[in-house]
Amino acid sequence: MTGRIEVIALQAAGEIEAGDDLAGLVLAAAPPLRDGDVVVVAHKAVSKSEGRVVELAAVTPSARALELSAEGGDPRMAELVLRESRRIVRRRAGLLIAETHHGLVCASAGIDRSNGPRAGWAVLLPVDPDASAARLRAELERRAGARLAVVVADTMGRALRRGIVGTAIGASGLDALRSYAGAVDPTGYELRTTAVAVADELASAADLVLGKLERVPAALVRGFEARGDGRGRDLIRDPAEDLFR
Numbered sequence: 001m002t003g004r005i006e007v008i009a010l011q012a013a014g015e016i017e018a019g020d021d022l023a024g025l026v027l028a029a030a031p032p033l034r035d036g037d038v039v040v041v042a043h044k045a046v047s048k049s050e051g052r053v054v055e056l057a058a059v060t061p062s063a064r065a066l067e068l069s070a071e072g073g074d075p076r077m078a079e080l081v082l083r084e085s086r087r088i089v090r091r092r093a094g095l096l097i098a099e100t101h102h103g104l105v106c107a108s109a110g111i112d113r114s115n116g117p118r119a120g121w122a123v124l125l126p127v128d129p130d131a132s133a134a135r136l137r138a139e140l141e142r143r144a145g146a147r148l149a150v151v152v153a154d155t156m157g158r159a160l161r162r163g164i165v166g167t168a169i170g171a172s173g174l175d176a177l178r179s180y181a182g183a184v185d186p187t188g189y190e191l192r193t194t195a196v197a198v199a200d201e202l203a204s205a206a207d208l209v210l211g212k213l214e215r216v217p218a219a220l221v222r223g224f225e226a227r228g229d230g231r232g233r234d235l236i237r238d239p240a241e242d243l244f245r
Contacts, residue, residue, distance in 0.1 A: 005223040009209040009216045010039075015117060016217060018051035023139035026218050033144040036225040039136070040206035043154045043169060044115055044123050045217035046132045052124040053117050054080060069094060077108065077122065084109040084124060100125060103236045104169060106156050115215060126152065129170025130231040137172040149173030149226035153203035153210070166207030168199030168232050175228030176235055197235055 010029035016022070026039055033039075047053065061075035065082055069075040073094030081088075085098035089105055098109040102125070110125040117123075126132045129152045137150040152170030157163070168176060176199035180191045206219035 003223075005205070005221060007205050007209050008220040008222065009214075010218040010220055012045075012217050016045050016048040017117070018049065018053075020049045022046065022049045022217075023136055023143060026136075026140060027143060029218070030220050033140065033146045033148060033220075034222070035147045036149075036222075036227075037146065038149045038151060038174065038202055038221040038224055038226045039140060039218055040151045040153050040166075040202055040210075040221060041136065041218040042210055042216070043110075043125060043129065043152050044112070046126050046129070046136070046152055046170075047123050048117060050126055050132065052126060054122050054124060056113075056120050056122055068096060077111065077113075080111050080122060080124070081109045084111060102129065102169070103233065104156075106154075110154060110156075110169075114212070125154070125169065130172065130233055131170075133170040133172040133232065147173070151199050151202050151206070152232065153206060155207060155212075166200070166203035166205070166210070168197075168203045168235060170232040171199040171230060171234075173228075174198065174202075174226035174230060176230035176232055178228075199230070199232060200235060 010026055012025045012029055022045060056076045059076040059079050061079040065075045065079035069078040071093045081096050081098050085100055087099050088096055089099055090097040097107055099105050100109045111122050113122050133150040133152045137148055141148050150172050151168045153166050154169050155164040156167045178196045178198045180194040183191045202221055206221060209219050210216045
């Protein structure tokens, strides 16, 4: 840590489309990148550039989707949730909490209609957020000539807490989860289980400038001095350790 962290919004001009050069958009909006910089990119920017968008009018709901949406949900969205999920974890009226194929547990399998490419379209999560982060990091490092980290971020709700926060779903170039087990505090107490979700904290910090309506696709976090080589999937708790499943 440097004792000071900056979070800089990286604004891109226009709508991101499938096949767009995401690294180029980031570099065009960012100051010259330095070793240790972290680029946090909104998952929707990644998903749009990878073509992970769906026109709802083209979705035909299955019988199961019709059943799940019977209490006020959108059957087309329910169908997309089923396609993107391993299982439905909880259901209340039209709200579905699902475990995605990545292992993330979130509302609507992370599918969102807000800030889509056009009205009536939905944005899906990237197929492999860690791979997306690694590809973007490699291209940014190649062009910038600096050692960087990339976090792919989404916003999610939390059990027992109100409101959504920035959350890392993909990461490359840093320890996504930093363990302090075995470290000793100033009073001599040895930490045993403490682990910090570093990538989540970076995603939350970046979300303060990404916003929900401003369509800012990425942010630069400077001063953290990223290190390590973890992945977003490191933050997914093993079901055997989860008291809420």
